[in-house]
Amino acid sequence: MTPGTLLLLAAVSLVAGIACGPRFSRLWLALTLVGVSATLGAALLVLGGAANWEWRSQFNIAGEALHFRLDALSALFLVLLSVVGGTGAVYAREYWPDEDHPGTAPRGRVWWCGLLLSMGLLLVSSNGLHFLIAWELFTVCSYFLIALDRQKREARAGGWLFLVSSHAGTLCLFAFFGTLAARTGSWDLGPMREQAGLAPLFWLVLIGFGVKAGVFPLHIWLPSAHANAPSHVSAIMSGVALKMGIYGIVRFSGWLPVPAAAGWVVIGLGAISALFGIVFALAQNDLKRLLAYCSVENIGIILVGMGAALLGADHDNALWGRLALAGVLLHVWNHGAFKTLLFFGAGSVLHATDTREMSRLGGLWRRMSWTAGLFALGAIAVSGLPPLNGFVSEWLLYLGLFDAAASRNPSSWVVLPVAIMLAMAGAVALAAFSKACAVVFLGAPRTQAAEQAHECGMLMRGSMLVTAAICFFLGVAPVLFWPAISRAVAVWNPAWAAPKPPAPLINLGLAQMILVVVACASGAWLWRKARANGLQRRLTWDCGYAKPSARMQYTSGSFAGIVSGWFAWLLQPEQQMRRPRGPLPASASRVERIPETVLERVIAPVGNVIMRVSAIARRLQHGRLQAYILYVVVGLLGLGILVFLGGRL
Amino acid sequence: MIVFLNLICRIALWLLLAPLLPGIINKVKAWMAGRRGPPVFQLYYDLARLWRKSVVLSTLASPGFVVGPAVAWVALMGGALLLPLGPAGTVMGFRGDMLLLIYLLALARFCTAWAALETGSPFEGMGAAREVSYAILAEAAVISAVLSLCIQTGSTSLDTMLRPTNGTSAVLLAAGLFIVLLAENCRVPFDDPNTHLELTMIHEVMVLDHSGPPLAVILHGASIKLLLFSLLLAEAVLPVENLSPALAVVVLAAGVFVVTVGVGLVESLLARLAFRRVPLLLATAFLLCVFSMLIAWKGGTP
Numbered sequence: 001m002t003p004g005t006l007l008l009l010a011a012v013s014l015v016a017g018i019a020c021g022p023r024f025s026r027l028w029l030a031l032t033l034v035g036v037s038a039t040l041g042a043a044l045l046v047l048g049g050a051a052n053w054e055w056r057s058q059f060n061i062a063g064e065a066l067h068f069r070l071d072a073l074s075a076l077f078l079v080l081l082s083v084v085g086g087t088g089a090v091y092a093r094e095y096w097p098d099e100d101h102p103g104t105a106p107r108g109r110v111w112w113c114g115l116l117l118s119m120g121l122l123l124v125s126s127n128g129l130h131f132l133i134a135w136e137l138f139t140v141c142s143y144f145l146i147a148l149d150r151q152k153r154e155a156r157a158g159g160w161l162f163l164v165s166s167h168a169g170t171l172c173l174f175a176f177f178g179t180l181a182a183r184t185g186s187w188d189l190g191p192m193r194e195q196a197g198l199a200p201l202f203w204l205v206l207i208g209f210g211v212k213a214g215v216f217p218l219h220i221w222l223p224s225a226h227a228n229a230p231s232h233v234s235a236i237m238s239g240v241a242l243k244m245g246i247y248g249i250v251r252f253s254g255w256l257p258v259p260a261a262a263g264w265v266v267i268g269l270g271a272i273s274a275l276f277g278i279v280f281a282l283a284q285n286d287l288k289r290l291l292a293y294c295s296v297e298n299i300g301i302i303l304v305g306m307g308a309a310l311l312g313a314d315h316d317n318a319l320w321g322r323l324a325l326a327g328v329l330l331h332v333w334n335h336g337a338f339k340t341l342l343f344f345g346a347g348s349v350l351h352a353t354d355t356r357e358m359s360r361l362g363g364l365w366r367r368m369s370w371t372a373g374l375f376a377l378g379a380i381a382v383s384g385l386p387p388l389n390g391f392v393s394e395w396l397l398y399l400g401l402f403d404a405a406a407s408r409n410p411s412s413w414v415v416l417p418v419a420i421m422l423a424m425a426g427a428v429a430l431a432a433f434s435k436a437c438a439v440v441f442l443g444a445p446r447t448q449a450a451e452q453a454h455e456c457g458m459l460m461r462g463s464m465l466v467t468a469a470i471c472f473f474l475g476v477a478p479v480l481f482w483p484a485i486s487r488a489v490a491v492w493n494p495a496w497a498a499p500k501p502p503a504p505l506i507n508l509g510l511a512q513m514i515l516v517v518v519a520c521a522s523g524a525w526l527w528r529k530a531r532a533n534g535l536q537r538r539l540t541w542d543c544g545y546a547k548p549s550a551r552m553q554y555t556s557g558s559f560a561g562i563v564s565g566w567f568a569w570l571l572q573p574e575q576q577m578r579r580p581r582g583p584l585p586a587s588a589s590r591v592e593r594i595p596e597t598v599l600e601r602v603i604a605p606v607g608n609v610i611m612r613v614s615a616i617a618r619r620l621q622h623g624r625l626q627a628y629i630l631y632v633v634v635g636l637l638g639l640g641i642l643v644f645l646g647g648r649l
Numbered sequence: 650m651i652v653f654l655n656l657i658c659r660i661a662l663w664l665l666l667a668p669l670l671p672g673i674i675n676k677v678k679a680w681m682a683g684r685r686g687p688p689v690f691q692l693y694y695d696l697a698r699l700w701r702k703s704v705v706l707s708t709l710a711s712p713g714f715v716v717g718p719a720v721a722w723v724a725l726m727g728g729a730l731l732l733p734l735g736p737a738g739t740v741m742g743f744r745g746d747m748l749l750l751i752y753l754l755a756l757a758r759f760c761t762a763w764a765a766l767e768t769g770s771p772f773e774g775m776g777a778a779r780e781v782s783y784a785i786l787a788e789a790a791v792i793s794a795v796l797s798l799c800i801q802t803g804s805t806s807l808d809t810m811l812r813p814t815n816g817t818s819a820v821l822l823a824a825g826l827f828i829v830l831l832a833e834n835c836r837v838p839f840d841d842p843n844t845h846l847e848l849t850m851i852h853e854v855m856v857l858d859h860s861g862p863p864l865a866v867i868l869h870g871a872s873i874k875l876l877l878f879s880l881l882l883a884e885a886v887l888p889v890e891n892l893s894p895a896l897a898v899v900v901l902a903a904g905v906f907v908v909t910v911g912v913g914l915v916e917s918l919l920a921r922l923a924f925r926r927v928p929l930l931l932a933t934a935f936l937l938c939v940f941s942m943l944i945a946w947k948g949g950t951p
């Protein structure tokens with residue numbers, strides 16, 4: 001079958017999924033799975049070397065002929081969409097079933113198919129107007145999924161914030177596509193690198209898509225939307241929806257000429273997003289908020305590579321740009337895989353204990369060993385540690401940066417601070433995820449809810465296993481995925497085509513595989529040795545304290561204390577402390593809240609000023625007819641004077 | 650076949666030589682204090698004893714409590730095997746293996762912290778939090794040092810990038826890396842391996858609940874890490890490439906010995922820093938490495 005027929009099949013089954021979603025949940029699941037498998041097939045055909053698929057029709061929508069195109073770059077994102085879409089649908093069937101959510105589950109199924117369809121449309125459409133329509137549909141579907149649980153105030157507020165900030169970004173995109181169409185005379189999209197006059201449009205692209213991607217100062221909608229949405233929605237939002245922003249930036253920086261400063265700005269934004277995003281993540285006490293901020297970090301890593309690729313393309317097509325771009329595109333897959341896994345894990349914890357507050361959990365490994373193990377795997381991957389996939393893409397990216405430094409090109413000095421910031425971000429990520437794993441899964445249960453947790457069922461476990469397997473295979477056999485990545489790189493810049501994987505990547509894959517085998521073997525051996533020597537279970541050493549309790553364990557806030565102290569200027573933590581007083585203190589407490597610094601300290605005050613000015617302006621509109629007549633008379637008088645002076649003032 | 654033999658010899662070398670270093674440090678400290686001190690081979694005896702002992706597990710601990718140290722040891726050993734041994738080079742060198750080394754050390758840190766947090770003890774939580782937090786600054790210093798070497802040699806492979814650095818840059822790099830070595834290996838002035846007051850420690854407090862073979866693996870891993878950092882420092886600074894292989898090995902061994910004695914001297918002459926000063930010293934190490942990197946960037950073409 002050709003990619004075209006497969007995509008048609010996918011579209012038909014997803015539309016059928018929308019139609020039968022409200023009533024027939026089993027049929028809906030089957031149709032969604034058929035749809036995503038067909039999409040996956042089409043994308044893999046193109047990534048596997050089949051010719052690009054292009055289809056023009058005489059059929060008009062909004063006055064423009066339909067024009068679809070599937071090349072390796074779209075296919076790369078389509079693969080991610082279908083994998084996360086499929087596993088998320090399976091997960092949702094157990095996580096958000098009709099029995100528990102009779103009102104919202106049917107709606108959720110409809111919007112899920114709608115979201116998949118609109119994102120698919122976005123990725124293949126090659127007409128500016130249709131791209132905008134798909135983009136708008138995608139935003140609306142995401143909004144309804146985020147606010148699915150609309151009985152909860154936070155979910156409504158998170159959805160609303162998402163809708164508003166998305167539309168602020170869409171405004172830039174309207175300006176971008178409109179100007180592009182006006183300059184070129186057609187809404188058709190395609191490579192147009194030679195028209196140098198289009199370069200300044202890149203800034204509109206960067207802001208418009210940057211809002212959706214969640215680049216640091218534009219990320220304000222991201223934490224609350226991700227935290228309050230149902231977990232399968234958080235997974236697809238973080239794993240795929242953010243990548244649509246990245247897709248836009250990659251796509252249009254490949255098709256259009258870019259200004260000379262683009263690489264510098266993108267790499268700088270990326271480095272800031274990476275470091276600040278992960279610092280915020282470490283300071284969070286809410287598990288899903290932590291994961292959300294970690295997405296800001298990963299988007300930053302992706303943008304660093306993108307910036308390096310732009311710089312490389314600028315500097316006589318330096319080949320380190322290719323490594324960085326390959327790292328970026330691989331990281332798009334990797335982040336999709338491990339963040340989906342982590343959100344599924346967080347959802348499983350939420351399902352079992354009804355709380356996202358990490359300091360109310362603890363000791364879950366005993367009752368939820370599958371979730372604990374898989375979450376740990378995701379944590380190793382997301383911290384960029386060998387032998388899993390996060391390390392491979394970060395390694396490619398670092399290799400690009402180091403090659404740029406070694407080339408000693410006078411203007412590649414920017415990679416020095418960027419590489420250092422990335423390394424620090426990596427170390428903070430390790431701290432953040434050792435905290436998340438430890439506080440949630442290790443130690444003793446801190447509350448009754450944590451004590452009575454239960455493991456998730458087969459469907460949720462199955463979707464976690466699939467994403468974990470992807471993380472594993474991308475980690476130990478990166479060579480297998482290289483041809484696909486290099487085809488996508490060649491779409492961005494044909495001069496960088498490289499069908500053969502670079503030699504060090506083969507070595508790295510080998511080293512990772514050896515590491516997996518040896519680590520598993522030696523872990524098992526040490527466990528056997530310990531058992532053979534004799535195991536005894538005793539209480540944890542407590543310094544002879546008479547009444548240790550589970551609440552004396554290190555909490556999420558105390559674990560992050562050192563680093564949030566260093567970054568207090570950024571995090572601006574708010575503390576409420578009631579110190580113990582007197583010889584027999586009755587009670588004492590200390591509550592710390594990490595505000596959304598950008599939203600609460602920058603956007604909200606500016607918004608307040610605007611509201612206040614508007615309130616003053618509103619005083620003119622009070623409903624008294626006499627005054628309105630006075631306005632009209634004054635206006636007419638003014639116009640009359642203007643005419644009397646001959647239009648000159 | 651040759652590669653395989655080579656690998657076995659290297660593993661044996663690291664296995665057997667690593668526990669010597671803490672012995673030397675302790676001997677130096679004893680001499681400085683006018684004591685006789687424990688024998689140089691004390692750690693070997695301890696390890697052999699621990700390996701035969703039974704294990705006491707916390708009631709809260711999962712199998713990760715035992716598996717974590719094993720994975721950490723494998724990661725440290727893997728990092729050690731990536732390091733070239735002077736004229737003998739590496740077994741498996743490739744472009745970018747330097748980054749693998751740094752991230753293997755990070756993996757070891759993750760596993761140690763995980764195993765420490767298994768017990769749910771606030772002491773170990775404290776130690777793990779300190780370990781992962783201070784590592785952020787140490788990581789920044791290490792990556793600047795690596796960038797400095799990379800700029801100087803134009804290479805990203807350990808085999809070729811550990812060439813002698815020249816002049817001021819080498820001095821700065823040596824000072825920076827030495828401070829990082831002290832921090833990463835939990836020596837004075839960052840940590841005191843001898844103290845028994847849990848509240849003041851980083852690394853020792855993380856292993857408070859470990860016993861028997863897992864503790865042996867942790868102690869051996871720590872000694873591998875110490876040897877790894879000392880050898881890295883010696884190779885990054887000492888100009889051995891023009892010497893004959895035998896002489897080069899002797900010079901490198903002498904370099905490692907000097908570093909070890911230096912650690913012992915620092916430990917005898919300095920007190921442990923207050924915790925709020927630790928970030929300052931690490932930031933100093935970071936700045937030293939950054940200046941070395943800037944000198945390399947401004948210096949002559951490679």
